[in-house]
Amino acid sequence: MTEGFIGFYLDWKELAEQTMKTEVENPSRREGGYAGIAVTGMGGSGIVGDVIQVLGWEHLSIPVIVVKDFNIPKFVGKEWLVLSISYSGNTLETLSTVKEAMERGCDLAAISSGGKLEELAHEHGITYVKVESGRVPRASMPALLVGALKLLEVKGVKLPGLSSKGLEALGRTDDALKEAADLADGLLGRIPVFVSDTKHYPLAVRGKNEFNENTKIVSKVEILPEWGHNDIVGWEKWLGPLTAIVFELGGNDRLMKFAADYLKESGVPVKEVVMDESLNYVDRVLYYSLVIGLASLKVAGERGVDPSITKSIVKYKSFLKSWKGRPGEA
Ligand code: F6R
Numbered sequence: 001m002t003e004g005f006i007g008f009y010l011d012w013k014e015l016a017e018q019t020m021k022t023e024v025e026n027p028s029r030r031e032g033g034y035a036g037i038a039v040t041g042m043g044g045s046g047i048v049g050d051v052i053q054v055l056g057w058e059h060l061s062i063p064v065i066v067v068k069d070f071n072i073p074k075f076v077g078k079e080w081l082v083l084s085i086s087y088s089g090n091t092l093e094t095l096s097t098v099k100e101a102m103e104r105g106c107d108l109a110a111i112s113s114g115g116k117l118e119e120l121a122h123e124h125g126i127t128y129v130k131v132e133s134g135r136v137p138r139a140s141m142p143a144l145l146v147g148a149l150k151l152l153e154v155k156g157v158k159l160p161g162l163s164s165k166g167l168e169a170l171g172r173t174d175d176a177l178k179e180a181a182d183l184a185d186g187l188l189g190r191i192p193v194f195v196s197d198t199k200h201y202p203l204a205v206r207g208k209n210e211f212n213e214n215t216k217i218v219s220k221v222e223i224l225p226e227w228g229h230n231d232i233v234g235w236e237k238w239l240g241p242l243t244a245i246v247f248e249l250g251g252n253d254r255l256m257k258f259a260a261d262y263l264k265e266s267g268v269p270v271k272e273v274v275m276d277e278s279l280n281y282v283d284r285v286l287y288y289s290l291v292i293g294l295a296s297l298k299v300a301g302e303r304g305v306d307p308s309i310t311k312s313i314v315k316y317k318s319f320l321k322s323w324k325g326r327p328g329e330a
Helices: 012-021 043-059 092-104 115-124 137-154 164-171 173-184 198-213 231-237 254-266 281-303 311-322
Strands: 036-040 064-067 080-085 107-112 127-130 191-197 220-224 242-249 270-275
Touching: 012 137, 012 164, 012 281, 036 043, 036 092, 043 064, 043 080, 043 137, 043 198, 043 281, 080 092, 080 137, 092 107, 092 115, 092 311, 107 115, 107 137, 115 127, 127 137, 137 198, 137 281, 164 173, 164 281, 173 270, 173 281, 191 198, 191 254, 198 220, 198 242, 198 281, 220 254, 231 254, 242 254, 254 270, 270 281
Parallel strands: 036 064, 036 080, 080 107, 107 127, 191 220, 191 242, 242 270
Antiparallel strands: none
8 A cells, every 4th residue: 555655745746836837716815915824724734834834934024823723813803814724625623714714704715625615715705726636635735835825925925935946856756765764764663753943843743743644653743942941851761662853954953953962862762854954945844744754654664554544533523523513613
């Protein structure tokens, strides 16, 4: 199964290129701009919100918030843009935020590969991008991220996106496979702890999620500088079969190098992912998401688990469906 499923990662360059050419339906924007942007979505779709939030910190003068829940915060009003992302288009938490945003008169934008979200977009004239169907959300990351940035551009919010250098990196699948094999080496039977700085937290979260969903193991995320104020102490007498995976930007990342050296001194196995500084932020997030994804597939293969099936998520979603009067339900 890994053999077939891996194809959904090795075609990321083509998927990104295809999404770049996709038409934005119902293009419109709010006169006078926005007071803020709320990006709503869960799991493999929601991670795009984390990336946009970090981009916003560096490039926008309005707040970007990430909502991974049924409800949007009270302060999100009609002068806000609510961008909702759901690969299936049927995730209840995300649909609930869309409903709430419509009720509050917010401007809306949405992405899915179909489902109820597409229907809502067509019915209510929501600015919309449809991405390729037939994949799983986590393997559609380039489409969801490129699509989200396209929607924001239509809304007048310009953020730096995937560059030609980034596209080319996604096409260098032999390099990505090699880096993934190095990362996966020795991980079998161990719990990966992803450690990053705040700017790269989407990668750490993505790493955890990929090992959860593809490899079927629990995993943990730690972010610096906050790490230095609590988690650091836990390593004084750490327990369990842990392996730390530390994301460093280039060879001179003093903060992350400190973390890697400290963790090594604690005796835990440490893997350093030294990221290419010459890639822009979106390029880097996508390329290293590819590497982590491929590593999670490799360990899934070694464990003999099917990476494509996430039956517990299906179980959770059926529970939500059967729960009458859940949060977000009028
Ligand atoms: C990732 C995955 C989940 C979903 C999440 C939300 O591959 O399967 O994390 O992304 O359950 O579903 P969608 O993305 O369809 O809104």
